């Protein structure tokens with residue numbers, strides 16, 4: 001028995017060929033090498049076995065009745081979770097067109113007919129190993145991405161803990177931002193960036209002293225000046241990162257208090273000088289702050305918040321954005337109602 005059996009726990013290979021006299025020597029060569037083997041006479045049968053027996057690799061003939069090797073290959077590739085699944089096509093040595101079509105159909109590799117039975121096991125072992133390495137890479141890349149998003153989400157929450165706001169504020173404002181971004185025609189990719197970056201808009205509040213951040217009354221001018229530094233602090237915290245997500249978060253943290261008329265902070269940018277992501281988050285942030293309960297105020301009604309926003313269109317807010325916001329107000333209200341500020345909702349957000 002070959003060392004492969006120990007290493008990969010006797011991999012299961014599915015041979016797909018309509019000719020018994022082709023399957024037989026292939027089966028013998030593979031079994032001798034330590035593989036377990038399943039056989040199918042055509043693509044339809046192969047798909048059934050793939051679903052029920054979960055083989056580790058498929059070796060398929062090209063020309064078969066009912067479903068040929070190319071169709072089988074394409075069908076497997078369309079299935080969820082089988083993008084990296086190792087599929088080997090058996091083609092004639094001189095049939096370059098078939099080899100090309102095999103790769104186009106998503107085949108991992110090919111073996112040529114007549115098959116060298118003595119080398120088949122080695123070849124299959126090599127293909128399996130490569131496929132497993134590729135799969136492990138994809139898995140760790142996804143895991144890295146997931147962890148990064150989770151850390152970013154929790155960083156945003158950490159900032160909210162320091163504030164008087166609840167965990168659901170960032171959830172709502174980031175989703176309002178996405179609706180607004182969609183209404184402005186942002187691509188799906190940019191909407192996703194917005195969804196993941198907006199929660200960090202106030203991350204700089206981590207650096208604001210408690211006596212100012214948690215003060216129940218009105219801030220003095222000096223205190224407000226310190227409070228305003230949260231946008232540059234956040235910008236600095238998220239600076240110099242190659243990831244597009246953190247670059248977007250940096251931009252939002254830095255510009256979500258700029259005002260359309262140039263009277264905002266930290267830079268006093270005006271109109272289109274303010275990045276669109278920053279303008280969107282500014283509006284979404286203010287709408288949620290107005291319509292939510294805070295220790296120092298009761299929630300405003302949507303009508304009252306909207307008249308305040310309309311009043312500030314062209315001074316605080318991008319007037320075009322306000323127009324879009326009015327257009328999607330029913331969706332915004334629906335979203336608001338679906339994410340209330342209950343103690344339980346807060347707990348769920350944090351868990």
Ligand SMILES: [Fe+2]
Pocket residue numbers: 201202230256257
């Ligand atoms: Fe802020």
Ligand SMILES: [Fe+2]
Pocket residue numbers: 169173201202285
């Ligand atoms: Fe906020």
